[in-house]
Amino acid sequence: MTLTICLAGNPNAGKSTIFNALTGARQHVGNWPGKTVEKKEGRLSLSGHEVIIVDLPGTYSLSAFSAEEIITRDFILDAQPDAVVAVVDAANLERNLYLVLQLLEMHVPLVLALNMSDVAESRAIRIDRQTLSERLGGVPVIPMVGSRAIGLDALKAAMMRAATDHAAIPPLCLDLGAPVEQEIAGLLPLIEREATPYPPRWLAIKLLEADEDLLSKVPPALAQAAQQAADRISEETGEDADTLIADARYSCIGELVRGAVSRAAANPITVSDKLDRVLAHRVWGVVIFLALMWVVFQFTANVSAPLLDWIDGLFSGPVTRWTVAILGAFGLNGTWFESLLVDGVIGGVGGVLVFVPVLFALYFAIAVLEDSGYMARAAFVMDRFMQKLGLHGKSFLPMLVGFGCTVPGIYATRTLENPDDRKITGFLTTFMSCGARLPVYVVFGSAFFGAASGNLVFALYAIGIGVAVLTSLLLTRLVFKGKPAAPFVMELPPYRVPNPRTVALYIWGHTAEFLRRAGTVILAASVVIWLLLAIPVNGGQFARVNAGDSLFGAISRVIAPVFAPAGFGQWEAASSLMAGFVSKETIVSAMSQIYTNASDDLPAPQPLTDDARDIAVGLGEALVLTGQEIVNIVPRTVNVIPGMHMPEANLLNQPPDTGGDTALETALRAAFTPLTALAFNVFVLLYVPCLAAVAAMRQEFGTRWMGLQMAYTLVVAWLGAIVVYQAGLFLGIG
Amino acid sequence: MMTVLRQVLQTFEQASAPLSLAQMARDLQVEPAILDDMIAYWVRKGKLREVTEAGCDSCGLKGDCCSPIVKLPRRYELAADDAPGKPPCCCG
Structure with a gap:
């Protein structure tokens, strides 16, 4: 006689493992009729019977919400198997019992395979199978470890009894009220x-x-x-x-x-729970988040500095030298084409590429925080903080995305249901400082604040959050006066040691994106800026004109006075900000071309072997200094505490703040003061992010809202820069 | 007497600040996995919604156009009557 016995259970309960253990090689795999759901059948001989084992799709219930549920239910009802083996995860019994109850309601001859009993035991979960069996109306409960075939013989015996003695199991009559x-x-x-x-x-x-x-x-x-x-x-x-x-x-x-x-304890307090008592605390959580961000920016600005200087030296030295030499071989020295390559491409794109180590360091720090599970807590803590301030909750999550890039931050507002919430959050996201603005902060930080440049970066990010909070208060009080939305319930994943591969993939993904932008948007913008700088307006020769007498200089002079109250009313600063409309990295690209004219100050020729030696020695020194900066994170953090002084490592015996200045840093020190540099950076932080973000705003919120948002960011940026500059003058800092 | 399922929904309605799923399970004295199922029940009933990101996974570019800097945690909220369907792809 042929018997049919099927295996049912939740996904990941170990059904397939038991199926394989029962049937061995005698399997047939196909699809359920009309469905893409896999159907597995196998055969075995037991007690003189030929038994067909059917592995039903994994499902949590027997409703009709998914193909898997309908297949499982229809098979049991239509094929009327001789017995059903409910494979349950012993370590997750309660959840699995929901399906078991539904099977019993169908009055099928049932056997309960208590799989993964070893896992349950390791978690101190004790199951009294006798009591459980009695409460289930006599359903046999078989403890098993499917992966090691433990309990397999007992299961075979129980399922044969159930298949041949239907009367043994009474129907379960659940009292439904x-x-x-x-x-x-x-x-x-x-x-x-x-x-x-x-x-x-x-x-x-x-x-x-x-x-x-x-x-x-x-x-x-x-x-x-x-x-x-x-x-x-x-x-x-x-x-x-x-x-x-x-x-x-x-x-x-x-x-x-x-x-x-x-159990050892119901819902036991885990290590993650204990950590969350501090890290997700309503007050300490915010303090720790800000402190961690401070450490991240110290790390980002300081650790990357030696490699940044090395790459800058590479572009301004050997790369420029080799380009000039190759052009010379073709008789192109002193031509507009040389200017295009040296000033436009190497100066513009190279000026941005030197910041790869900065972004690498930032992405490394964020990847570690993300993969450790902390970033979910940061979102949770800050969201609650904003809710407490009476702001629209749920905004911080999309805003957090804006730290990477404003464009996905704006698109992330789609996760909000309410159109007003979407608009408010889109508004706020533009103030969250994106990664593209970081090179601007770092170049000014290095030029004016040396080892303390991380403080400038941190302060700017904090100002961005502060302006976002004030804007939110303004919008919720004056424009959108609706009831604040109910908050989220959020999954907080357990803390874990970051996986090196995940961290590496994360860093590569984001750095590659930056490199791609450097080769497309920034390259195109650099060439356009070069062209505008090459066109003379008051006579002169193409590509041989002073930047101030170029078309770009003339246009910038018209708007430069607007920035005079903020302390940076020079046309050079205005033109850099205009370039920043394309993308924020382009500000650095433009400054590299405007403030430093590489083709006017070409490096002296030297043998290729000398270049190779300089590159290798420079890289070696940069790596040693990078290691030193990593070590110095500790004393610099400790030294923030009043009264503490921990000496910093100085492996190459360099005097403080004598890291190699780039040509741009030197030029900026001549053009700005620390106060005007700060005001300039505040403007960069707050004004319209970039063309791509503007397009995203238009797509998400419409032309009118986009226009309003652009105007608002420009006004806030302008006022913010003026306030910083005038307050600095008032306090005698300027 | 209020059902446990109803208590889950009520917790969402009465929350004044974000909650973690683990804390909610402890407060209601249910297993976290059971709470997951109960939330899934209310999601099916249209009373709650799972907040998913802007459809990057379903997009042909697989998020290349966005690459958000942080992966946002799984979260749920009360569904409004005019709740939209699945959010469109972030690539527009």
Whole structure:
């Protein structure tokens, strides 16, 4: 005689492992008719019977919400297997029992395979299988470790008993409460009269749950009666019938496991929970977030500085020298083409590429925080902080995305349901300092603040958050006066040691994106800037004109006075800010061309072997200094505490603040003061992010809102820069 | 008597600050996995919504156009009556 036994269970309960252990090589894999869901069948011989084992799709319930659920349910109802083995994860028993209860409601001969018992044991979960079996109406409960075939023989014996002795297992009659039971009682005679192929009580429950699949299969009169019964339940209890039924199942699970399952502690406090008491604390969480960000920016600005100087030396030295030599071989020295390559491409794009180590360091720090699980806490803590301030909650998450790039930050507002929330958050996201602005901060930080440049970067990021908070307050008080939205419930993943591969992939992904932008947008912008700088307006020769007498200089002179109250009313600063509309890295590219004219000061020729030696020695020194800066993060952090002084490492015995200045840093020191540099950076932080962000704003919020947002950011940036400069003058800092 | 399922929904309605799923499970004295199922129930009923990112995973560019700097955690919120469907791809 051939018996059919099927395996049912939640996804990842170990069903396939047990299926393989039972059937060995005698398997057939195909698809369920009309579905893309895999169907696995196998055979074995047991006690003189040929047994077909069917591995049903993994499912959490037997409703009709997914193909897997319908396949599982229909197979059990239509094929009427001789027995069903419910494979459950012993370490996650409660969740798995929901499906088991539904199988018992179908009155199928059932065996409970308590798989992964070893995992449950290792977590100090003790299951009294005798009690559990009694509470399930005598269903055999077999402890197993499927991966090691432990319990396999007991399972085979139990499933053969269940398959050949159907009377052994009584149906489970879950008490669904008086209102539901009363309506089931009313439906049963109708169901029995219609002679459907389904178990009557099970069908009554499913119809009350408004199971669309079954409602379409039963006669219309029965469907209508079930609908009316469900309406009566709703009227009487104020709850939908399916909610009451689901809740009864959850209550039943609670009763089943009470006394039958014991744990070291219910929902035990984990290490992550303990850490969260501090890191996700409503006050300390915010303080720690700000402190960590400070450390991140110290790390970013200081650790990257030696390699930044080395790459700058590479572009301004050997790369420029080799380019000039190659052009000389073609008789192109002193031509506009040489100016284009040296000033436009090497000066413009190279001026931005030197910041690769800065972004590398930033992405490394963020990747470590992200993969450790901390960034989810940061989002959680700051979101709660904003909610407490009476701001629209849920905004910080998209804003946090804006730290990387404003464009995905604006698109991330789509996750917000309310259109007003979306607009407010889109508005705020532009003030979250994106990675493209970082090179600007770093070049000014290195030029004016030396080893303390990390403080400038941190201050600018903090100002960005502060302006975002003030803007949010303004918008929620004056423009969108609606009720604040209800907050999130959020999953906080457990803390873990960051995975080096994940961190490496993250860094590469983001750095590659930066390099791609350098080769496209920034290259194009650099060439356009070079062209504007090459066109003379007051006579002179193309590409041989002083920047101030160029078309770019003339245009910039018109708007430069606007910035005079902020202390940087020179045309050079104005033209750099104009270039920044394309992208923020372009500011550095433009400054490299405007403030330093590489083709006017070409490096002296030297043998190729000398270049090779200089590059290797320079790289070696840069790596040693990078290591030193990593070590010095500790004393610099400790020294922030008043009264503390921890000496810093100085491996190459350099005097303080004598890192190699780039040509741009030297030029900036001649053009700016520390105060005007700060005001300039505040403007860079707050004004329109870039063309791509403007396009995203238009796409998401419409032309009118985009225009409003651009105007607002320009005004706020201008006022912010003026306030910083004038306050500095007032305090005598300038 | 209020059902446990209803308590889950009520917690969302009455929350005044973001909550973690783990804390909510402890407050309601249910297993975190069971709480997941209960939330999934209300999501199916349209009372809650899972907040998913702007469809990057379903986009042909697989997020190349966006590459957000942080991966936002899984989160749920009350669904408004005019709740939109799946958010469109971030690539527009």
